[in-house]
Amino acid sequence: MKYLYLLGYPLGHSISPAMQNAALRERKIRATRYVKNPMPPEKMREMILALRAPHCLGANVTVPHKQAIMPHLDELTDLAREIGAVNTILKRADANGIAKLVGDNTDAYGFLQALRVRKIRPQNACVAIIGAGGAAAAAAYALAQEGAREIILLNRTLARSVELADRLNRRFPALALAINDWDALERMHLIINATSVGMAPKPDESPLPAKYTIPRSAVVFDLVYNPPATKFLREAQARGARVIGGLEMLVYQGARAFELWTGQRAPVRVMRDAASKVLQDMQTLFARELAPSQVKR
Numbered sequence: 001m002k003y004l005y006l007l008g009y010p011l012g013h014s015i016s017p018a019m020q021n022a023a024l025r026e027r028k029i030r031a032t033r034y035v036k037n038p039m040p041p042e043k044m045r046e047m048i049l050a051l052r053a054p055h056c057l058g059a060n061v062t063v064p065h066k067q068a069i070m071p072h073l074d075e076l077t078d079l080a081r082e083i084g085a086v087n088t089i090l091k092r093a094d095a096n097g098i099a100k101l102v103g104d105n106t107d108a109y110g111f112l113q114a115l116r117v118r119k120i121r122p123q124n125a126c127v128a129i130i131g132a133g134g135a136a137a138a139a140a141y142a143l144a145q146e147g148a149r150e151i152i153l154l155n156r157t158l159a160r161s162v163e164l165a166d167r168l169n170r171r172f173p174a175l176a177l178a179i180n181d182w183d184a185l186e187r188m189h190l191i192i193n194a195t196s197v198g199m200a201p202k203p204d205e206s207p208l209p210a211k212y213t214i215p216r217s218a219v220v221f222d223l224v225y226n227p228p229a230t231k232f233l234r235e236a237q238a239r240g241a242r243v244i245g246g247l248e249m250l251v252y253q254g255a256r257a258f259e260l261w262t263g264q265r266a267p268v269r270v271m272r273d274a275a276s277k278v279l280q281d282m283q284t285l286f287a288r289e290l291a292p293s294q295v296k297r
């Protein structure tokens with residue numbers, strides 16, 4: 001049996017195993033499974049050993065390892081280095097046939113593809129990104145690469161937005177950049193939540209401070225996919241804005257990783273159906289978990 005790992009901690013109810021295993025079945029890639037491999041940060045050595053084992057074909061990496069794992073890999077793609085985060089690990093043989101661990105990033109592709117399928121073009125767009133972590137960096141690089149005109153980074157920790165803005169500025173000198181200018185929201189074409197605020201189990205939170213509102217003309221993209229309709233998206237929709245949830249990005253980043261690992265075209269529809277099904281089951285489970293405390297009140 002060969003394995004593709006999901007490395008992170010904790011991994012809870014992740015959607016990726018159902019999505020990737022459905023793709024492996026659809027493409028008849030037998031004796032290969034995508035499995036959760038929960039590893040806390042102090043187990044980095046074990047994580048690298050697991051990746052180097054011959055039965056491991058590659059991996060996805062999620063919180064909290066996306067940045068921490070980078071110095072332990074043999075190579076990074078230019079994209080992963082520029083974004084500063086790895087979410088996919090490939091195994092590539094060198095000239096001597098020795099497998100090397102290559103860190104890549106498919107979040108940027110997944111993000112752009114979710115816009116493309118809705119015919120939303122980032123060229124010349126003014127974009128606000130709430131957050132400055134790995135997902136925000138992937139979105140910012142993708143947008144800058146596609147010719148966005150302006151990016152405003154809005155993050156709780158100022159130092160992190162400054163660091164990301166510096167990197168973007170060095171790589172894309174023509175891009176207009178600002179930090180923590182919430183008042184600029186009203187003239188933004190695209191507003192993105194790249195924080196974990198609003199994610200289950202705290203679906204009643206929004207990353208938008210109460211004194212600001214979303215302009216009706218904006219497209220609002222929440223990278224959070226669980227729940228599918230976050231408070232941020234529900235409020236934006238109520239204001240008349242066009243909204244996009246995080247599921248499509250999740251499916252496309254996974255599809256890209258699948259193609260890199262297997263060399264086969266990803267069955268995107270099968271992956272989306274599997275991901276939606278797990279998400280639905282999780283909503284039911286979540287509602288049931290909430291029920292007892294609601295009864296007590």
Ligand code: NAP
Pocket residue numbers: 063066107110130131132133134135136155156157160194195196197199223224225246247249250251253
């Ligand atoms: P990360 O690197 O850990 O960054 C987390 C971000 O959330 C930081 O900007 C952090 O701000 C902010 N944040 C966390 N708690 C906050 C709070 N209570 N108030 C304000 N800001 C808060 O994580 P990531 O990988 O970028 O992921 C961010 C989100 O994107 C997650 O919800 C993840 O599930 C989602 N995501 C979705 C996809 C997809 O395919 N749809 C792909 C990747 C990520 P500080 O800097 O101040 O800590």
